[in-house]
Amino acid sequence: MSMMGEMMEKAFAEGQAIGFTSPSALRACPLQRGNDMRTLRCAYSRNQRPLCHPQYDPQLTDMVLQNSPFEGGGAKRRGMFFLQRAAHGAALVLLLLAVFAGCGGAEKTDGADPKVTSLGSIEVTAKLVEILGEFPPNDLYDYAYVLKYEVMQTHRGEAPKVIYVGQYNPLKARAEAADARSGEIGGTVTAFRAGDVHRMALEVPIDDYCMVGIINKYAEQTQEPIYWAVWTNRVVQ
Amino acid sequence: MFRFAVAACFLGFAAVAHAAEAPADEAAAALAQEVAGKGWIVYSARSDNATWDLFLSRPDGSSARNITNTPDYEEAAPRFAPNATRILYRRLAKGTQINHDQWGFQGELVISKPDGSTAVAVGGEGEYPWASWSEDGKQLVCLEKKGIKIVDLGTKQVVQELPRKGIYQQLFCSPDGKWFCGTGNYQNAAWTVVRMSREDGTLNAVHVFQNCTPDWCPDSEHIIYSSRPGDQKSNNGYGWTQLWMSNGDGTDAQLIYGEEGFHIYGGHLSPDSQYVMFTKCPDDGGGAESKGALMCVMRMADAPSIGGESPELHAKHANTKNGPVHELTFGWEPHWTYENVGATE
Incomplete structure (x- = not known):
């Protein structure tokens, strides 16, 4: 095994690296966002293991590097990670650093920051229960999409056990979602996935704070007021 | 002989196509003439100047003239007052992309005479x-x-x-x-x-x-x-x-x-x-x-x-x-x- 191979083995064994089962899984992985992972296109798992797992997967056998001389070449050898040519070692080191930085960043956080603890009149930590349907594209039209949350802790104000929260243009990272229509919104969440936990600053009802088309798949199920997400931070437990 | 026949067919098709288009063009031209004097x-x-400006023209598009001509602003969405003594519109900072669904939130509200003169900003950015x-x-x-x-x-x-x-x-x-x-x-x-x-x-x-x-x-x-x-x-x-x-x-x-x-x-x-x-x-x-x-x-x-x-x-x-x-x-x-x-x- 090459030195690089050993480094990656160690990284996976220590939970610092993560395997991805497909290009779409890689794109969906929140840990790659904000890090220079663009050179890593995909890594395949022979048995299509979960798309993002913190421990080394011995089945992880193949890595393809986009825009690198390895792509489609000698890098596709089964068994373990490898380096074919020492001249490309520097590039792989950079890649590994990106992998470590991106996937080792899942540090515990309660999501608290000066924005989420001060904006809005309600502040909760809540679990995103599900996402009904698919988010429509918002390259042309803005919208707020109603998501169902289970409140785990109420930090400020009052909130019931289950709340319905309108997120503005949820295909955008919260840090990039604000515009003339939305007013001040933001946060650290880069993508919405069922099961994730968010710390949110909220207002209610949404109509008092948001002037946009509202897509509410729960309209037939509940008449509960819709909350407006002012700030949405990721929580890692 | 064959070439002559092909050419004749081509000319025939062209003539038919022209005949089919001409009435539509003529009808549209007549419509343009009809509306030209209507306000x-x-x-x-x-x-x-590469920015959005406001233009005044006849409803057929004739007599168009730029009534703002402001290279330092983007102007959008003008509307005549009911008696047309004034217009209102949004004025955005140069380079701002006009958003087709958000323009009412963008820039400042400006009211001027319908020829673009005496433009006055009413409120600041995003107001009104x-x-x-x-x-x-x-x-x-x-x-x-x-x-x-x-x-x-x-x-x-x-x-x-x-x-x-x-x-x-x-x-x-x-x-x-x-x-x-x-x-x-x-x-x-x-x-x-x-x-x-x-x-x-x-x-x-x-x-x-x-x-x-x-x-x-x-x-x-x-x-x-x-x-x-x-x-x-x-x-x-x-x-x-x-x-x-x-x-x-x-x-x-x-x-x-x-x-x-x-x-x-x-x-x-x-x-x-x-x-x-x-x-x-x-x-x-x-x-x-x-x-x-x-x-x-x-x-x-x-x-x-x-x-x-x-x-x-x-x-x-x-x-x-x-x-x-x-x-x-x-x-x-x-x-x-x-x-x-x-x-x-």
């Missing part, structure tokens, strides 16, 4: 959102998060407030002052054109699902708007936005103009309701983010009309009149008055 339109368009004229031009109708606010232009005092009840953009007061129309959420249906009573705030849907850019017809009873019916197969199932009109209570919805290959926006009737102006753009959104769209005029007597081949539209709307459509130039959100505002000194 003026004001619209926003890209100018030679979605401002439009009241029926007498003495007040501004604004749409804010907290509700609809009627502001007296002289004193800048809010003289009336109503809940906006889900309306989120494109709010306009009817010519008789009794109603508002706008785009909003209505009973959990976004992108619904709605009508609201100014007296008591009663709201009703005019047309549900994928509608926007409503505007009042001069009779204060009908509303013209853009709609993209969801049952279309063309354009990979996305469909094409069409121009529709309904009674204010939502009844009698009817197609005014549609053309596969183009999204139709900016519908606006002439002051006598005899003509309709609109824009057609191959890209959805009406072209505000780029160079605008081709402005067009047609007779309301020719509605409904369908442009181009548009097989799906023709299959759904059998009895169309398909009258002439005169194409002007590229612009955005044209507005029409019969007052003689364009006369030069």
Whole structure:
């Protein structure tokens, strides 16, 4: 095994690296966002293991590097990670650093920051229960999409056990979602996935704070007021 | 001999094609001549200085002149006051992209004479959102998060407030002052054109699902708007936005103009309701983010009309009149008055 191979083995064994089962899984992985992972296109798992797992997967056998001389070449050898040519070692080191930085960043956080603890009149930590349907594209039209949350802790104000929260243009990272229509919104969440936990600053009802088309798949199920997400931070437990 | 026959066939086809086109061209030219003397339109368009400016022209596109010509600003969405003694519009910082759905939140509100002179900013950046004229031009109708606010232009005092009840953009007061129309959420249906009573705030849907850019017809009873019916197969199932009109209570919805290959926006009737102006753009959104769209005029007597081949539209709307459509130039959100505002000194 090459030195690089050993480094990656160690990284996976220590939970610092993560395997991805497909290009779409890689794109969906929140840990790659904000890090220079663009050179890593995909890594395949022979048995299509979960798309993002913190421990080394011995089945992880193949890595393809986009825009690198390895792509489609000698890098596709089964068994373990490898380096074919020492001249490309520097590039792989950079890649590994990106992998470590991106996937080792899942540090515990309660999501608290000066924005989420001060904006809005309600502040909760809540679990995103599900996402009904698919988010429509918002390259042309803005919208707020109603998501169902289970409140785990109420930090400020009052909130019931289950709340319905309108997120503005949820295909955008919260840090990039604000515009003339939305007013001040933001946060650290880069993508919405069922099961994730968010710390949110909220207002209610949404109509008092948001002037946009509202897509509410729960309209037939509940008449509960819709909350407006002012700030949405990721929580890692 | 063979070459001669081919040439003859080609010339024959060309002659037939020309004969087929000529009447349409002639009819459109006649329409242009018909509307040329019927007042003026004001619209926003890209100018030679590379920014959006405001232009005044005859409704056939003639006598166009740049009335702002400000290389340091982007100007958009002009509307004549009811008596056309003034226009209001949004003025954005140079380089700001006009957003076809957010322009009412963008920039500052400016009021000027219809020739663009004596332009005065009313409020700062983002203030007086979605401002439009009241029926007498003495007040501004604004749409804010907290509700609809009627502001007296002289004193800048809010003289009336109503809940906006889900309306989120494109709010306009009817010519008789009794109603508002706008785009909003209505009973959990976004992108619904709605009508609201100014007296008591009663709201009703005019047309549900994928509608926007409503505007009042001069009779204060009908509303013209853009709609993209969801049952279309063309354009990979996305469909094409069409121009529709309904009674204010939502009844009698009817197609005014549609053309596969183009999204139709900016519908606006002439002051006598005899003509309709609109824009057609191959890209959805009406072209505000780029160079605008081709402005067009047609007779309301020719509605409904369908442009181009548009097989799906023709299959759904059998009895169309398909009258002439005169194409002007590229612009955005044209507005029409019969007052003689364009006369030069």
